[in-house]
Amino acid sequence: GQQVMQIPQYQHVQEGEDFTTYCNSSTTLSNIQWYKQRPGGHPVFLIQLVKSGEVKKQKRLTFQFGEAKKNSSLHITATQTTDVGTYFCAPGAQKLVFGQGTRLTINP
């Protein structure tokens, strides 16, 4: 099945700094979804990427899907304390296979 590796596993930033997490696969992905899980919460859907080279923005969040559809990234500009949580990428057609996630902590 489709497996992905997310890096880094942990990231601690000062509020206002940027943050990027990467999702890498050894196989071509049909699509990829991103989720955010707040501490003590459940995963919440953020976005789905389908097309090669696709870039989508949601306010301070920018999502990219690689040209070869083997990697994806999530970039947050000027982090805020509300961005704290674990960000998961999850490829899959019939079912999603979640990566290990990148846990973001922020120093206010």
Added chain:
Amino acid sequence: DTGVSQNPRHKITKRGQNVTFRCDPISEHNRLYWYRQTLGQGPEFLTYFQNEAQLEKSRLLSDRFSAERPKGSFSTLEIQRTEQGDSAMYLCASSLVGGLGYTFGSGTRLTVV
């Protein structure tokens, strides 16, 4: 609609006992998924249904685990003869075929003592 509902929120059981969890998905969603999550890990796929049909079950899933979705609405996940290694958060999610994203419930936290 109040989203995906899971009951109970917490369950503490003794090793060897059977437990059953319930998931009520978003009513118009035809797909329902069960995942398990342990601390520091991403959700691990267990099984999923489309309407009442169970379409896939993880090969890693022991025979002690069984899931049903009898009328294509709510689903139950049963774990027989629980072991300490079964302690985890059990997450249910639902989606529409061709829809965008899964909607997760708040989960059932199982502790096996």
